[in-house]
Amino acid sequence: xxxxxxxxxxxxxxxxxxxxxxxxxxxxxxxxxxxxxxxxxxxxxxxxxxxxxxxxxxxxxxxxxxxxxxxxxxxxxxxxxxxxxxxxxxxxxxxxxxxxxxxxxxxxxxxxxxxxxxxxxxxxxxxxxxxxxxxxxxxxxxxxxxxxxxxxxxxxxxxxxxxxxxxxxxxxxxxxxxxxxxxxxxxxxxxxxxxxxxxxxxxxxxxxxxxxxxxxxxxxxxxxxxxxxxxxxxxxxxxxxxxxxxxxxxxxxxxxxxxxxxxxxxxxxxxxxxxxxxxxxxxxxxxxxxxxxxxxxxxxxxxxxxxxxxxxxxxxxxxxxxxxxxxxxxxxxxxxxxxxxxxxx
Amino acid sequence: xxxxxxxxxxxxxxxxxxxxxxxxxxxxxxxxxxxxxxxxxxxxxxxxxxxxxxxxxxxxxxxxxxxxxxxxxxxxxxxxxxxxxxxxxxxxxxxxxxxxxxxxxxxxxxxxxxxxxxxxxxxxxxxxxxxxxxxxxxxxxxxxxxxxxxxxxxxxxxxxxxxxxxxxxxxxxxxxxxxxxxxxxxxxxxxxxxxxxxxxxxxxxxxxxxxxxxxxxxxxxxxxxxxxxxxxxxxxxxxxxxxxxxxxxxxxxxxxxxxxxxxxxxxxxxxxxxxxxxxxxxxxxxxxxx
Numbered sequence: 015x016x017x018x019x020x021x022x023x024x025x026x027x028x029x030x031x032x033x034x035x036x037x038x039x040x041x042x043x044x045x046x047x048x049x050x051x052x053x054x055x056x057x058x059x060x061x062x063x064x065x066x067x068x069x070x071x072x073x074x075x076x077x078x079x080x081x082x083x084x085x086x087x088x089x090x091x092x093x094x095x096x097x098x099x100x101x102x103x104x105x106x107x108x109x110x111x112x113x114x115x116x117x118x119x120x121x122x123x124x125x126x127x128x129x130x131x132x133x134x135x136x137x138x139x140x141x142x143x144x145x146x147x148x149x150x151x152x153x154x155x156x157x158x159x160x161x162x163x164x165x166x167x168x169x170x171x172x173x174x175x176x177x178x179x180x181x182x183x184x185x186x187x188x189x190x191x192x193x194x195x196x197x198x199x200x201x202x203x204x205x206x207x208x209x210x211x212x213x214x215x216x217x218x219x220x221x222x223x224x225x226x227x228x229x230x231x232x233x234x235x236x237x238x239x240x241x242x243x244x245x246x247x248x249x250x251x252x253x254x255x256x257x258x259x260x261x262x263x264x265x266x267x268x269x270x271x272x273x274x275x276x277x278x279x280x281x282x283x284x285x286x287x288x289x290x291x292x293x294x295x296x297x298x299x300x301x302x303x304x305x306x307x308x309x310x311x312x313x314x315x316x317x318x319x320x321x322x323x324x325x326x327x328x329x330x331x332x333x334x335x336x337x338x339x340x341x342x343x344x345x346x347x348x349x350x351x352x353x354x355x356x357x358x359x
Numbered sequence: 360x361x362x363x364x365x366x367x368x369x370x371x372x373x374x375x376x377x378x379x380x381x382x383x384x385x386x387x388x389x390x391x392x393x394x395x396x397x398x399x400x401x402x403x404x405x406x407x408x409x410x411x412x413x414x415x416x417x418x419x420x421x422x423x424x425x426x427x428x429x430x431x432x433x434x435x436x437x438x439x440x441x442x443x444x445x446x447x448x449x450x451x452x453x454x455x456x457x458x459x460x461x462x463x464x465x466x467x468x469x470x471x472x473x474x475x476x477x478x479x480x481x482x483x484x485x486x487x488x489x490x491x492x493x494x495x496x497x498x499x500x501x502x503x504x505x506x507x508x509x510x511x512x513x514x515x516x517x518x519x520x521x522x523x524x525x526x527x528x529x530x531x532x533x534x535x536x537x538x539x540x541x542x543x544x545x546x547x548x549x550x551x552x553x554x555x556x557x558x559x560x561x562x563x564x565x566x567x568x569x570x571x572x573x574x575x576x577x578x579x580x581x582x583x584x585x586x587x588x589x590x591x592x593x594x595x596x597x598x599x600x601x602x603x604x605x606x607x608x609x610x611x612x613x614x615x616x617x618x619x620x621x622x623x624x625x626x627x628x629x630x631x632x633x634x635x636x637x638x639x640x641x642x643x644x645x646x647x648x649x
Contacts, residue, residue: 015466015469015472017472019466020466020470020475022552023463023465023466023551023555024467024478026459026462026463027460027462027463027522027525027526028478030518030519030522031481031482031485031522031523034493034497034515034516034519035488035493035519035520035522035523038492038493038494038495038496039492039493039496040496041497041500042492042495045495045496085499085502149379152375153375153376155372156373156376156379157376159369159372160376166635168376168380169635169639170632170635171380171383172383173631173635173638173639174628174631175383177627177631177638178580178624179579179582179597179624179627180580180582181582181597181600182597182600182620182623183386185600185604186386186390186620187386189390189401189402189613189617190386190390192402194402194403196389196407196410199403199407200407229382229383233383237638240639261368286486286487289489290489290491292489292582293582293583307489308489308492308583311492311494311495312586312587314495315495315498322498324495324498328496330495331491331492332492334489334492335489335492338489346483
């Protein structure tokens with residue numbers, strides 16, 4: 015296809031991606047170096063029946079004029095990146111100097127908003143991803159053994175947790191887990207502890223969010239593995255059987271190697287999706303015990319009295335994007351080396 | 360069932376599967392059933408069985424089922440407006456992203472130049488961007504330009520965010536359509552556009568439907584973008600439900616939120632019921648074809 019025809023076909027799509035994906039990345043880079051204007055203060059003399067006093071007030075008019083004039087705010091350099099809500103270098107070094115032992119230091123660091131969110135995001139990503147792969151693989155193996163009339167309905171039900179809106183899915187589980195919901199009251203009976211509340215304990219909240227993540231993502235791995243199982247070479251399996259391989263050995267030495275490329279694909283997609291975990295925090299109302307990087311950005315727009323913290327959100331966004339790149343580089347490099355591009359020329 | 364395998368293995372596999380199916384569907388059944396009860400039953404302080412039999416519902420409303428939650432959500436709180444907005448947003452997103460995606464995906468599949476590969480890699484990197492990081496890039500420019508809050512802005516943003524995925528899916532689908540088909544049309548004197556219109560469009564529908572389903576899911580399920588880019592009047596269903604949570608908890612009508620959740624889930628169920636095969640083939644297309 016000649017270049018100009020190619021261009022005619024691709025430009026609407028390319029333009030959309032350029033304007034709404036590439037430009038915003040530049041826009042957050044710029045925004046992250048600015049912070050909101052400070053409020054303009056004026057001193058006025060306030061005279062009452064008991065004499066005059068000098069009062070400092072916020073000049074609303076002037077503040078608004080200033081932010082209209084320079085909507086980006088005030089240049090701050092790397093100030094936003096290093097403040098307490100982001101990388102917090104000075105707080106970390108302070109904590110390091112003051113800490114009697116390593117445990118105390120780690121506790122202090124994990125109290126800082128950014129590190130608290132980062133620790134949950136990474137824990138979530140690295141527990142959910144392998145669990146999803148294993149669970150999805152087991153479901154696929156079991157479904158594959160079913161007689162074909164049961165396969166359709168089974169796949170239907172299995173797809174439900176995946177296609178559900180993440181916010182809605184987490185709400186549904188949240189209501190069941192509520193101390194007065196069905197799972198919550200069962201847990202109270204099982205552990206014989208009437209005050210047990212999953213919401214109040216940070217550890218239980220983390221477990222709950224991770225379980226939700228696995229529940230939500232397992233169907234994706236299942237479907238991909240299930241399709242992969244249909245392409246396992248029959249004669250290799252049969253010759254393994256003739257050679258006396260047990261079911262386990264057939265799975266271990268024939269099926270698993272055949273599905274390995276799919277594992278790479280699922281991990282890639284799962285790492286991308288789990289790293290951006292966000293809706294469950296809102297659905298489970300979990301921000302007191304668990305936050306994620308995406309939630310921090312959302313919170314910058316929600317907190318305060320209508321004043322959106324563009325600089326802070328932008329800095330967290332940049333740090334998040336750096337995180338995603340670090341996370342995905344090994345997988346992309348690996349799949350690059352293992353399979354040379356099919357498109358080219 | 361496979362005869363060669365021992366009984367314990369069959370038993371194990373069946374019970375594992377049953378456990379999974381229960382986990383996968385009971386939350387939905389439970390919430391659906393509970394949405395017709397009053398709050399005192401859905402969150403029962405006395406006995407969890409109340410949520411099944413609706414003891415308090417009978418006392419409060421005179422019947423074991425009540426549609427109060429639905430009435431409250433749809434009429435009193437104006438959920439119908441949000442449903443309408445969702446319909447506008449999702450249908451527009453699907454239509455626009457498929458139009459752009461088929462053109463782009465077709466070009467990428469037929470280009471044969473190295474840069475097509477790089478465009479796909481760029482799309483993959485864009486796919487990895489958490490959506491909310493992009494939103495923080497939009498907000499300030501949109502406020503400045505007066506674009507914030509409109510449904511049309513949100514539609515365009517969702518289309519753009521959808522493009523990387525749409526391009527990948529349709530690219531791999533068009534690769535599976537033999538090149539000879541459109542090339543022979545071009546030998547007969549068609550231009551590239553005519554070949555696309557008369558030869559490719561008639562055969563591309565299976566791939567387009569599958570891709571469309573996923574565009575639909577992305578637009579329908581989105582929370583990050585719709586919650587931050589829309590004004591309160593223009594809210595779609597998902598952010599509307601989120602705002603219910605704040606307001607209804609205080610007023611003690613959580614059941615509005617429960618009814619809204621069930622209402623928003625229903626279209627998804629219908630979708631899976633009719634398009635299960637396409638969803639399964641779509642999920643695997645990316646993986647199996649690379």
